Amino acid sequence: MLCVHCQAVQPVDPKADFFRVFGIQTAFSLNSEDLEKRYKELTKVLHPDRFARSDPQARRASLERSVQLNEAWQTLKDPVRRAEYLLSLQGVDVGESAGLGKREKSGEHATLPVPPVLLMEVLELREALATAHAAGDAHEVEALIATVRSRLSVVMDDVAKGFAAEKPSLSVIAARLVTVRYYRRFLDEARTLWDQDDSPANARKGGHDAR
Amino acid sequence: MPVEALFGISEPGESQAKQICKGRSVGIDLGTTNSLVAVVKSGQPVCLRDGDSSLLPSVVHYAADGSIVVGQKARDLAALAPSDTIASVKRFMGRGPEDAEVTRELTSHRFAVPSAGDPVDPIVRFAVAGGSRAVSPMEVSAEILRVLKARAEADLGGEIDGAVITVPAYFDDAQRQATRDAGRLAGLEVMRLLNEPTAAALAYGLDKQAEGTFAVFDLGGGTFDISILKLEGGVFEVKSTGGDSALGGDDFDRAVAGHLLSAIGLPANAGGDPGVARAVLDAARAAKEALTTANETSVTVALRGGNWQGRLSRQELDGLVEPVLDRCAPPVRRAIRDAGVAVEELSGVILVGGATRMPIVRRFVADLFGKEPLADIDPDEVVALGAAVQADLLASGGRSDVVLMDVVPLSLGLEMMGGVAEKLIHRNTTVPCGAVQTFTTYADNQTAFDLHVVQGERELVSDCRSLARFKLGGIPPMTAGMARLKVTFTVDADGILSVSAREEFTGQETSIRVKPSYGLTDDEVERTIRDSFEHADDDMGARMLTVECVEADRILGATRAALVASSDLLVEGELEAITSAMEKLEAAKAATNHLAIRAAVVALDEASKEFARRRMNAALDANVRGQALDSVEKKVTSR
Numbered sequence: 001m002l003c004v005h006c007q008a009v010q011p012v013d014p015k016a017d018f019f020r021v022f023g024i025q026t027a028f029s030l031n032s033e034d035l036e037k038r039y040k041e042l043t044k045v046l047h048p049d050r051f052a053r054s055d056p057q058a059r060r061a062s063l064e065r066s067v068q069l070n071e072a073w074q075t076l077k078d079p080v081r082r083a084e085y086l087l088s089l090q091g092v093d094v095g096e097s098a099g100l101g102k103r104e105k106s107g108e109h110a111t112l113p114v115p116p117v118l119l120m121e122v123l124e125l126r127e128a129l130a131t132a133h134a135a136g137d138a139h140e141v142e143a144l145i146a147t148v149r150s151r152l153s154v155v156m157d158d159v160a161k162g163f164a165a166e167k168p169s170l171s172v173i174a175a176r177l178v179t180v181r182y183y184r185r186f187l188d189e190a191r192t193l194w195d196q197d198d199s200p201a202n203a204r205k206g207g208h209d210a211r
Numbered sequence: 212m213p214v215e216a217l218f219g220i221s222e223p224g225e226s227q228a229k230q231i232c233k234g235r236s237v238g239i240d241l242g243t244t245n246s247l248v249a250v251v252k253s254g255q256p257v258c259l260r261d262g263d264s265s266l267l268p269s270v271v272h273y274a275a276d277g278s279i280v281v282g283q284k285a286r287d288l289a290a291l292a293p294s295d296t297i298a299s300v301k302r303f304m305g306r307g308p309e310d311a312e313v314t315r316e317l318t319s320h321r322f323a324v325p326s327a328g329d330p331v332d333p334i335v336r337f338a339v340a341g342g343s344r345a346v347s348p349m350e351v352s353a354e355i356l357r358v359l360k361a362r363a364e365a366d367l368g369g370e371i372d373g374a375v376i377t378v379p380a381y382f383d384d385a386q387r388q389a390t391r392d393a394g395r396l397a398g399l400e401v402m403r404l405l406n407e408p409t410a411a412a413l414a415y416g417l418d419k420q421a422e423g424t425f426a427v428f429d430l431g432g433g434t435f436d437i438s439i440l441k442l443e444g445g446v447f448e449v450k451s452t453g454g455d456s457a458l459g460g461d462d463f464d465r466a467v468a469g470h471l472l473s474a475i476g477l478p479a480n481a482g483g484d485p486g487v488a489r490a491v492l493d494a495a496r497a498a499k500e501a502l503t504t505a506n507e508t509s510v511t512v513a514l515r516g517g518n519w520q521g522r523l524s525r526q527e528l529d530g531l532v533e534p535v536l537d538r539c540a541p542p543v544r545r546a547i548r549d550a551g552v553a554v555e556e557l558s559g560v561i562l563v564g565g566a567t568r569m570p571i572v573r574r575f576v577a578d579l580f581g582k583e584p585l586a587d588i589d590p591d592e593v594v595a596l597g598a599a600v601q602a603d604l605l606a607s608g609g610r611s612d613v614v615l616m617d618v619v620p621l622s623l624g625l626e627m628m629g630g631v632a633e634k635l636i637h638r639n640t641t642v643p644c645g646a647v648q649t650f651t652t653y654a655d656n657q658t659a660f661d662l663h664v665v666q667g668e669r670e671l672v673s674d675c676r677s678l679a680r681f682k683l684g685g686i687p688p689m690t691a692g693m694a695r696l697k698v699t700f701t702v703d704a705d706g707i708l709s710v711s712a713r714e715e716f717t718g719q720e721t722s723i724r725v726k727p728s729y730g731l732t733d734d735e736v737e738r739t740i741r742d743s744f745e746h747a748d749d750d751m752g753a754r755m756l757t758v759e760c761v762e763a764d765r766i767l768g769a770t771r772a773a774l775v776a777s778s779d780l781l782v783e784g785e786l787e788a789i790t791s792a793m794e795k796l797e798a799a800k801a802a803t804n805h806l807a808i809r810a811a812v813v814a815l816d817e818a819s820k821e822f823a824r825r826r827m828n829a830a831l832d833a834n835v836r837g838q839a840l841d842s843v844e845k846k847v848t849s850r
Contacts, residue, residue, distance in 0.1 A: 040446045044614045048643060048704040052402060052605045063703055067645040074640070116813055123806040191548075 009046060009061040017089060018072035028086055028163035032077065039073045080180055083159050083173065092170050094177045114178060122182045126189065133193050145190050152183040236373035236402065236606040237363045238410070238598025241352060241390065242269055243301040243459070244432035244565065247592060248359040249599035250367065256414065256599040258592045259366045265592060267362075271354045272296045273339035273346065281358045290493070290513075293485050295339045299461070300355075302433055303348040304393075305386035349393040356397035374399040375602040377594050380406040380436045380452045380620065402605045407431075408438035409449055409615060410597030411563045414588055416442045417600055417613070423558025424450070426547070428576055428584065429594075430539070431564040433459040437543050439550035439557075445613045450550035451639045452618060453542040458535065460499075460566035466531040467495035467523070471512060475519050490514060498523045503568050529571045536575050543579060549639050560584040565591055616641050619702055626663035626672040628653050629757040635700045638668065645701040649715075652696075653765075656688035660696050664710055671757075683712050685719045755805035763800055763808050767793060770819055773826060780825045792818040 019026040022038045044050075046069060051062040075081045084094045125144060132140035155176050162173040238256070240247045245266040249258045258265035261282075272285035273295050280288065289296040336345040356376075363371050376399075378390055387404050394401035408427035415421050422442055429436040436454040440447055468491045469479055481488040494512045501508040502525045512519040547554060560580045566572055567590050576584045588596065604613055618641055624634040625648075635646040650660070660683045667675030686694050695715035702708050713720045770793060774786070792815040799811040 040444060040448075043446065043616060044612070047614045047616070049403075049605060049614060063643050063701075066643045066704075067701060070641050070644045071646075114809070114813060116810065119806060119810045119813065123810070126806060 009058060009065055012064045012068050018075050018085060021069060021072040028083060028160060035076060039069070042069055079156055080177070080184065083177055086163070087170060087174055090170055092174050094174055094181070118179055118182055122186060125186055129190055141190065145187065148183050148186050152180060155179050235367050235369060235371055236602035237371055238595055238600065238602045239356065239359055239374050239376045240595035240598060241301065241355065241376055242431060243299050245269055245591065246355050246359060247595035248363050249595040250363060251599050251603040256596040258595055259362050261362055267355065267358060269300065269355055270296060270298045271351050273344060275341040275343065277340065279354055281354050290489050293489055295341065297337050297339065297351045299433060300348050300351040304352065305389035349389050349396055352393035353396035356393060356399060360397055360399060372400055373402045373602060373606055375403050375405050375598045375605065376401055377405050377407045377410050377598050379434045380408055380438055380454060402602065405598055405601050406617060407594045408436050408452070408563065409440065409447065409617060410601065411561055411593045412440045412442065412447055412597070413600050413615065414593045414597035415561050416447060421559065424552055424556060426557055426560045426580065427563055428560055428567065429563035430566040430572060431459050432461050435459060435539055435542070437546045439546050439552065446616065447614070448616045449618045451546045452620060453546040455538060455542055458538055462535045463499055463532050463566065464492055464495045466535055467499055467528065468492050470531055471495060471510065474521055475512065487514065499528060502528050503570065532571055536572065540579060554581055562586045562590045563593055618642060619644065621666050622668055623666050623700060623708060625698065626665060629761045630672045631757050632665050632667070632670060632672045632675050636702060643703050645699065647697060647699050650696045650698060651692045652689065652694045653691060655691045657691070658686045658688060659684040660712065662698065662712055683714060683719055686714050686717055756803055759805040759808040760800060763796055763812055766812055766815060767796060770815065777826050777829070780829060781822060785822055788818045789822065
């Protein structure tokens with residue numbers, strides 16, 4: 001990262017995976033407090049502000065390393081993205097990730113199959129959400145969100161167990177992550193409805209439980 | 212290299228840094244109403260005073276004889292010569308004449324914008340000195356900066372060579388660039404433009420040794436900014452930012468002025484008389500300020516026909532201010548949610564801006580956050596103090612114990628098939644940042660990609676701000692989905708976006724530098740976000756529907772073509788099953804429910820799976836035969 005002799009920021013190694021950026025083991029299980037600590041310490045060392053008065057090469061290297069560091073942090077701090085990233089290192093693409101990393105769109109690219117049961121489940125959840133929202137039933141909306149959150153956490157526990165297994169089955173983990181993706185999308189939609197209700201009139205009273 | 216090894220060598224050579232830095236560096240808060248300059252003295256930031264006040268009113272008077280007056284004296288001259296006296300110039304930074312048209316309506320009683328002048332001039336100018344001179348907002352701001360620079364040089368007894376100037380978190384690229392230019396005109400090296408709420412947090416974090424997650428509630432003269440920051444071990448991480456660029460103390464003045472006008476018996480626009488409007492607004496501001504401590508105050512409006520006398524109570528003031536203040540709540544909730552924290556988890560709320568002195572504003576903040584806000588540091592001075600700290604950090608060439616991590620204010624993306632905006636970098640992502648995404652061709656024999664870079668929170672491109680368009684051509688004809696286009700977005704620490712694209716098979720490359728919010732006005736930035744929430748439900752549905760319809764059409768088209776081309780490969784009953792699945796998909800499309808379409812796509816996929824497998828095998832057989840033939844031919848020709 002920094003040259004031991006001249007303290008210059010070294011250029012990005014394109015082959016370095018995100019775990020190596022932080023100097024940790026390439027594994028699903030990690031200590032998130034430790035990860036954040038490493039992120040902040042590395043940011044202090046690499047941030048372009050530290051090179052505001054350095055030569056262009058040093059500024060460029062600092063920018064590239066900082067970009068890589070931020071991307072690595074965004075990916076690894078989130079268990080879902082971390083799991084997707086680990087699969088992608090093994091050549092398994094779960095499809096739409098939450099924004100960073102590689103993604104393929106349309107065309108003949110093979111996406112993982114989506115079980116019809118899952119589609120039905122999400123379809124029903126979504127209808128229930130729309131109905132509850134239309135009826136102004138905030139408790140029901142909350143209950144639906146809580147339901148999906150708990151289902152999501154159960155699936156993520158499975159994902160963690162899957163990675164912890166002696167011989168992880170990538171296809172099983174990938175299938176779980178497809179489910180996670182659908183749950184997350186549902187939660188996004190629920191959140192969107194929440195924002196929509198965020199008019200000045202009801203914002204004041206709701207300030208304390210904003211989330 | 213193990214991470215631990217890095218920490219030992221991260222201590223910079225401070226002596227080396229001091230050699231590079233010749234003079235002193237200052238922090239400047241270039242405000243809508245008042246401006247300040249601060250400097251770090253023996254480790255502590257202090258605001259420099261002229262007489263007993265650190266505030267320099269951001270008002271510049273251009274006299275007919277060519278002399279220029281800045282500050283309180285200029286403010287005093289505003290009533291006498293409104294058109295030669297420029298106030299609130301910050302609202303015009305980085306704006307074109309067409310933007311000014313809108314703003315002029317709100318501020319006509321303060322100064323005039325000339326309609327004369329060069330018609331192709333992209334910068335708004337003010338006719339001053341009795342109309343004999345036209346000055347740009349940058350020049351006006353530079354006058355303010357010159358006075359602050361002189362104040363600092365007098366105090367420090369030496370030349371100033373670097374400055375950090377603060378800007379609202381929502382300032383777009385044009386506005387930031389204009390601020391930079393003003394600094395240059397004033398002879399300052401602008402080392403960095405710093406967001407105002409971040410500056411405030413920096414002042415609190417270092418002075419009060421604050422740790423934890425804080426909200427910065429910044430209600431200035433013309434803008435409202437809310438930022439959520441995490442302060443920990445010298446790292447100042449902006450988690451999210453939001454605001455309302457058309458909301459500030461000036462709006463309170465206008466609300467009170469409206470009340471006074473109706474009490475006097477004048478129309479709401481003061482009969483279009485700039486002098487009367489000025490007088491009523493001045494009286495409103497004075498009454499508002501008096502009611503910060505008093506429960507009731509007398510109001511005097513200086514009119515040509517004699518003075519109007521009246522009284523105003525704090526209760527009346529609160530009633531007038533409350534509807535305006537309520538508009539602060541939604542951006543606050545969004546920022547908190549974007550930061551991924553709960554209100555109870557916040558360690559404190561920092562108050563910034565003169566308007567936060569008002570008791571009703573403090574009460575509002577306390578209600579909204581469920582805790583008493585912090586105002587240990589003067590809300591007028593806190594931004595300048597933070598800027599001085601950052602100037603000191605940058606000039607000393609990299610103390611590694613403090614670092615600021617700011618964010619992208621609006622999402623950046625690309626237009627996809629069907630007019631959907633695909634976000635590559637989401638708003639509130641820490642800068643510097645980047646994203647890489649691979650796209651493929653939609654149609655057979657497509658030889659070029661049209662790339663359209665957009666910014667905004669809405670799902671459809673037509674609702675987002677267009678930043679740039681460019682084309683990547685020279686792709687050889689291939690089957691749809693074969694080409695691989697790798698697009699890279701990079702945003703540097705100053706918020707400037709670069710986009711590059713590369714086609715993986717041919718190695719064709721192109722790139723462009725984009726200023727992410729160039730030409731976006733404050734209002735537009737904010738409207739973009741507000742719209743995305745107001746239309747959020749429509750948007751999400753519209754986006755999913757578009758995506759699924761594009762996919763459905765692709766599959767229907769491909770299946771139809773396959774049925775025609777390979778009807779010989781169909782087995783009994785298969786055609787009926789596939790046709791039925793296709794009809795169901797068409798019906799689902801008509802019903803405009805994206806999940807139903809998805810389900811029908813899956814069903815069609817299932818119904819045609821075996822048929823597709825047979826087709827694939829047949830194609831592979833043909834291909835192998837073709838290749839064999841090909842290699843034979845090559846051998847023949849090379850002989």
